[in-house]
Amino acid sequence: MAVEATELDAAGIGELYARFTARKRLFIPIGLLVLVLFAMVATSLGAASLGLGEVFRAIVAKALPFTGVQSNELADVIVWDLRLPRVLMAIVAGMGFAASGATMQGVTRNPLVSPYTIGISSAAGFGAALAIVLGVGVVGTDKYIVIANAFVFALLAAFLVYGMARIRGTTPETLILAGIAMMYLFSAATSLLQYIGTQEQVAGVVYWLFGSLTAATWDKLLVVSIFFAVCFPIMMKYSWDLNALAAGDDTAASLGVNTKRVRVISVTLATLVTVSIICFTGIIGFVCLVAPHITRMVIGPDHRFLLPCSCIVGGLLLLCADTLGRMVIQPAEIPVGIVTSFIGVPMFAYLLMTRRRQYW
Amino acid sequence: MKLIAKDVHLSYGDIRALQGVSMDVREGEVVSLVGPNGSGKTTFLKCINRLLQPERGTVLVANRDVRDMGLREMARLLGYVPQSANHAFPATVFDTVLLGRRPHVNWGVGAKDKEVVSRLLVLMGLSDMALRQFNELSGGERQKVLIARALAQEPEVLLLDEPTSNLDLRHQFEVLNLIHTAVKERGVSAVMAIHDLNLASRFSDRIIFLKNGSVHAEGRPGEVLTSGNIGEVYGVEAIVNTDSDRPYIIPVGPV
Numbered sequence: 281m282a283v284e285a286t287e288l289d290a291a292g293i294g295e296l297y298a299r300f301t302a303r304k305r306l307f308i309p310i311g312l313l314v315l316v317l318f319a320m321v322a323t324s325l326g327a328a329s330l331g332l333g334e335v336f337r338a339i340v341a342k343a344l345p346f347t348g349v350q351s352n353e354l355a356d357v358i359v360w361d362l363r364l365p366r367v368l369m370a371i372v373a374g375m376g377f378a379a380s381g382a383t384m385q386g387v388t389r390n391p392l393v394s395p396y397t398i399g400i401s402s403a404a405g406f407g408a409a410l411a412i413v414l415g416v417g418v419v420g421t422d423k424y425i426v427i428a429n430a431f432v433f434a435l436l437a438a439f440l441v442y443g444m445a446r447i448r449g450t451t452p453e454t455l456i457l458a459g460i461a462m463m464y465l466f467s468a469a470t471s472l473l474q475y476i477g478t479q480e481q482v483a484g485v486v487y488w489l490f491g492s493l494t495a496a497t498w499d500k501l502l503v504v505s506i507f508f509a510v511c512f513p514i515m516m517k518y519s520w521d522l523n524a525l526a527a528g529d530d531t532a533a534s535l536g537v538n539t540k541r542v543r544v545i546s547v548t549l550a551t552l553v554t555v556s557i558i559c560f561t562g563i564i565g566f567v568c569l570v571a572p573h574i575t576r577m578v579i580g581p582d583h584r585f586l587l588p589c590s591c592i593v594g595g596l597l598l599l600c601a602d603t604l605g606r607m608v609i610q611p612a613e614i615p616v617g618i619v620t621s622f623i624g625v626p627m628f629a630y631l632l633m634t635r636r637r638q639y640w
Numbered sequence: 641m642k643l644i645a646k647d648v649h650l651s652y653g654d655i656r657a658l659q660g661v662s663m664d665v666r667e668g669e670v671v672s673l674v675g676p677n678g679s680g681k682t683t684f685l686k687c688i689n690r691l692l693q694p695e696r697g698t699v700l701v702a703n704r705d706v707r708d709m710g711l712r713e714m715a716r717l718l719g720y721v722p723q724s725a726n727h728a729f730p731a732t733v734f735d736t737v738l739l740g741r742r743p744h745v746n747w748g749v750g751a752k753d754k755e756v757v758s759r760l761l762v763l764m765g766l767s768d769m770a771l772r773q774f775n776e777l778s779g780g781e782r783q784k785v786l787i788a789r790a791l792a793q794e795p796e797v798l799l800l801d802e803p804t805s806n807l808d809l810r811h812q813f814e815v816l817n818l819i820h821t822a823v824k825e826r827g828v829s830a831v832m833a834i835h836d837l838n839l840a841s842r843f844s845d846r847i848i849f850l851k852n853g854s855v856h857a858e859g860r861p862g863e864v865l866t867s868g869n870i871g872e873v874y875g876v877e878a879i880v881n882t883d884s885d886r887p888y889i890i891p892v893g894p895v
Contacts (some may be wrong), residue, residue, distance in 0.1 A: 288749035289758075289762045289767050290755065290759045290761075290767075292767075293734070293757075293758040293762070293770045293862055294754050294755060296770055296771060297758075297770060298754075300732070300734075332813045354715075386729075389728035389729075390728070391728075391729070518744075520739075521742075522743065523729075523731065523735065523739060523740050525725050525740060526728045526729045527725055527727050527728075527731075527736070527739065528725060530686075530691050530720075530722055531725060532720055533689075533691055533711065534689055534715060534720035534722075534741040535715050535739055535740065535743060535793070536710075536711045536713075536714065536716075536743040537711065537742065538711055576729070580732075581725065581729035581730060581731060582731065582735055
């Protein structure tokens, strides 16, 4: 009798947990649906206003020609040449930022960390400024010198931070402290370049540091997407290990997690994804920090769900911010990096104050 | 023999924390490590599952040297219950115990893993708290969750680092009873560092006295819990009541 009673209880717990995770699973299809909808709306908005129907027809006509759907040429050009690359760039970049942020917060056990904490943003900024002000590039031709410089210097910074942290055992603390040191170093170097640059060059540097999606093209989108598509599955592979790390390194190790390896791989992936984005867009802040937070407030901190769900939130956040930046002072634009903070902060504050638990 | 540690040495810089500690643990046996603060109890436990790397000496679990094992394989043999735990990101009780399945899971958590966790929660009397936040539990409840997590690993040996520190009287007994039951019913063995000599006496098959990183005395509670040993190891005068096989100790004062 006692055994039967136990089984019933155990089954009850299993069911409870299944319901608990079902809610999180549901977040993904619903989130994706909302994302597609928002993408359509964002594509329809702009100087030349298009209807949702026109946007839909233009997309289907070219993406699925066998359906026989017809579209007019103007809508075709606006959607495919002007808006879609930018809208998709916002989504993919937002996803990449969010996944990198969630991963970095997981490996450092610190909810205040983002990929920028290890100094890669200021290093990328320095690389870009070096190209803009002095025309000095490490690799690449004139056209790509800013992108290449940003990429190379960001990786260099990550490499140095990791090298320094490794000497002291690659703990969260050493990673963060080494990163902050790196951040100050490159910020100072960028300030120096701005100090000696001409007014025009300084404007270029400042514009780059804001971050913007104006220059999005299909080619750039392809590069960013490839980085994300390669790195994200590997991040997911380690997502459960991030849960173990949250319980402490000793516990994680006693559960069979190679903590050093998880950290190295995760930091590397987060860096690659983030750098692949910011070298094209400039420094877009806040999404990588706040998207995982918002997601945690909704579905909890289990990284198996947090990573994919954060991506959706990040994509939505950046898309909304960019669209807003395009729309509010037409025909001029507010750089998306500024808008993300403006809409992200109130949203974050609202969730922070209305949540029952005090963690986030 | 489930676990054999032979001549384990470890130093922290100049401080020689372990100076040739040896121990044998048989199947279904609870062995307590006792001794003053800094005598090497925790250090010795961490040498067993290689959270620390001893300079000399060998550790065999199920007749295999732990140095030849991968982390995952070791996690299937050794369940570790740390002294305290605070999760950086609050997890539910179920998810916390589920982590114990990590060494057995290759491609995502399966139905069997969830069933193991559900049964353990029932066994530990935690069925009502499956979806509560671990960080919101009381000390005693947390300790049970951590033991459940270690049991979810389905290990051969449980390593427990002061499982009763910070617990009230009732929870001390509950937790030790659960460990005792798990050991006797599942055929696992347990090694625990523990401060309370009376609890060690009540719940251990054997007791090892550590002093300055060496074994001072070893044997059944009735053999080693003597006022002589207590005086030499702790520098405390104690009255030992030896009416039964499980003596109890009344400390009188520093020698």
